[in-house]
Amino acid sequence: MLHWPPKFTAFWRYQNPIKNMKILVTGGAGVLGSSLVGHLLEEGHAVVLLDAFVNGLESSKNHLLTSRNLTILRRDIEESLDDIYVDQIYHLACPASPKHYQGDPIKTLRTCFVGTENLLKCALRCNARLLFSSTSEVYGNSLISPQSETYFGNVNPYGPRACYDEGKRVAEALCYAYQQSHNIDIRIARIFNAYGPGMAASDGRVVSNFISAAINCQPINITGDGSAVRCFQYVTDCIAGLTKLMACDYCKPVNIGNDSPCQIDRLAHLVVDLVEKNGLRVLNDPITYSAMPIDDPIHSQPDITLAKKLLKWSPVVSLEDGIQKTIEWFLSTQESARKGIDTHTATPNAHSKVAFEKKRS
Numbered sequence: 001m002l003h004w005p006p007k008f009t010a011f012w013r014y015q016n017p018i019k020n021m022k023i024l025v026t027g028g029a030g031v032l033g034s035s036l037v038g039h040l041l042e043e044g045h046a047v048v049l050l051d052a053f054v055n056g057l058e059s060s061k062n063h064l065l066t067s068r069n070l071t072i073l074r075r076d077i078e079e080s081l082d083d084i085y086v087d088q089i090y091h092l093a094c095p096a097s098p099k100h101y102q103g104d105p106i107k108t109l110r111t112c113f114v115g116t117e118n119l120l121k122c123a124l125r126c127n128a129r130l131l132f133s134s135t136s137e138v139y140g141n142s143l144i145s146p147q148s149e150t151y152f153g154n155v156n157p158y159g160p161r162a163c164y165d166e167g168k169r170v171a172e173a174l175c176y177a178y179q180q181s182h183n184i185d186i187r188i189a190r191i192f193n194a195y196g197p198g199m200a201a202s203d204g205r206v207v208s209n210f211i212s213a214a215i216n217c218q219p220i221n222i223t224g225d226g227s228a229v230r231c232f233q234y235v236t237d238c239i240a241g242l243t244k245l246m247a248c249d250y251c252k253p254v255n256i257g258n259d260s261p262c263q264i265d266r267l268a269h270l271v272v273d274l275v276e277k278n279g280l281r282v283l284n285d286p287i288t289y290s291a292m293p294i295d296d297p298i299h300s301q302p303d304i305t306l307a308k309k310l311l312k313w314s315p316v317v318s319l320e321d322g323i324q325k326t327i328e329w330f331l332s333t334q335e336s337a338r339k340g341i342d343t344h345t346a347t348p349n350a351h352s353k354v355a356f357e358k359k360r361s
């Protein structure tokens, strides 16, 4: 299939990176999305932030709203994208916390399938490169560790995590099918347990649950016996990996994660220690235990050999430093809330809306 001249334009652009691309970020109000949007704006690109704003914008990212290069669309990715013309797409939209994706499993599956197909059609129409944010969960409850990209996974297709695990797997399959059938320029990032400033206290994932419990002198609850292993990557490391992957010419899946393993009980003790070091009181016996969730992966750990070689990238933020920064962010957010500053319901400002309407016409 011939793609002349647009394919040439795209090829030239990636060989000669320019500062003024127009880039769509779906899920742009999330933890990763909002950091990515900030980074792309700093790089000099025009950014279209598309998000359904189910959870609102986080306070630390509100400064983004003043940028003249930012257009904000409050929209579900299942809706029409026919008015969007961009050079690149980072497709991050999907609830990532088990609590949220299991809350409406049918919607999660539709987001993964219908939403991703909608984005692929948009990429096809715009001749844009699309990076899909996949997940470590495509490996399921892995039978091997660490997990490399060649491992096909151990996923239960009929259980509470299936909506997300299988949703992401089918979305990867869709990306492959569109690439084969329509020659779309695809990147696939399998992201492992990203965390950092911007997480809501209500996020439901382990880092935010532990920190918000500890700073409020509440018990930290470990689901399971604490021996489950995760590899936590700080948000800025993840963003660096995603942007390098977008810029490279490799179209198969790549693990983006920190390969340092951490048992959940170690994380709990680390959070307690750091919260105390920040001068806060914690409970005498701060850790409690409850039943392990169904199909909870026992040992999730990326093999990042491919990413290191291909992208000349590896994570640089230690778990200690990342958790400290995240604690500081939670504390500053609480302080803002105490002073009556609404941190979780920010809406796109008038300037951004006007900018969007102008660009549409």
Ligand SMILES: O=c1ccn([C@@H]2O[C@H](COP(=O)(O)OP(=O)(O)O[C@H]3OC[C@@H](O)[C@H](O)[C@H]3O)[C@@H](O)[C@H]2O)c(=O)[nH]1
Pocket (backbone or CB within 6 Å): 096, 097, 098, 134, 135, 136, 137, 164, 191, 192, 193, 194, 204, 205, 206, 207, 209, 210, 221, 222, 223, 224, 228, 230, 264, 292, 293, 296, 297, 300
């Ligand atoms: O309050 C909690 C929450 C979680 N946990 C445990 O901590 C571990 C991590 O749980 P999380 O909810 O943070 O996230 P999971 O690793 O299960 O899933 C995540 O994996 C990778 C991402 O792509 C997704 O964001 C998400 O599905 C699990 O073993 C879980 O049982 C607790 O002990 N206490």
